[in-house]
Amino acid sequence: MNKSWAIVNKILPFSCVDGPGNRLVIFLQGCNFRCLNCHNPYTISLCKDCGDCVNACPYKALRFNNHRVVWQTSVCQQCDTCINTCVHHSTPMTYKYSVDDLLITIRKYLPFLNGITLSGGEATMQLPFVEKLFSAIKQTNDLKHLTCFIDSNGYLAKTGWQKVENNMDGAMIDLKAWNNDVHKSLTGRDNLRVKKTIKYLAKINKLYEVRFLIIPEHTDLQDNAENIAKFLIDLDPNIRIRINAFHNHGVHGIAKTWQSASKQQIELFAQQLKQSGFKQITLPPVYL
Ligand code: SF4
Ligand code: SF4
Structure with missing residues (x-):
């Protein structure tokens, strides 16, 4: 099915943390994960x-x-x-945008932009629209210099990435847990496809960054720094890594009771990765 419009939760005209340079970020509604620590659970389902x-x-x-x-x-x-x-993890406050509508919005901020990033929810849930939007940007003279990125949970299959890879400049992928059972308990889905996505995007030179969120006593990333480093270094020793610290302010349900990550915990994980040779590691700017 080819969709010519998207359900958009929000548009952020400027961001410098969602890919390289200054970017307009479009948050698409809908997600295929059910993360216990989701800060925006109303973005999970369509109304x-x-x-x-x-x-x-x-x-x-x-x-x-x-x-x-x-x-x-x-x-x-x-x-x-x-x-x-809403008990359905949704919101009535969404917008319907066609590709042309979004091109008009992008042009409003064009002089200040290096590119656009599709985020969510999970942007790849609306893949036919993503294909059309990226293709329109790359085929339009005044827009084709913009880089097109996706911020994703990595669950999309290789066949899905192949539909967008020609017009996509890069992707940021979250690896939420190293062991599959931990990943399943945190997100409701396995991480085998996420690891496959990371491998595939690295192979085709479209993996911009791998992201890790540290949740004390709940993520197993801290205990598997060596395994993670080996996995990534075999793909690309120059890979960019971003480490985020969980904070329980603004989360819902059980995650409210979880302990926030400290600067010390984040720096320890970063240090373990650095020892394996990674140089491009970004740490959180602030801790709560
Ligand atoms: S946003 Fe409102 S109408 Fe839509 S599913 Fe939730 S409660 Fe129902
Ligand atoms: S005023 Fe706006 S945010 Fe408040 S309940 Fe109504 S639609 Fe939702």
């Missing part, structure tokens, strides 16, 4: 139009039209009651 949030909205910014929930942005007060009401 089912069940209507539970319509009456809950204290400002009457939601209504039904032809069995669809309609969000009136001009009335919305951003109180988040709808998000907190």
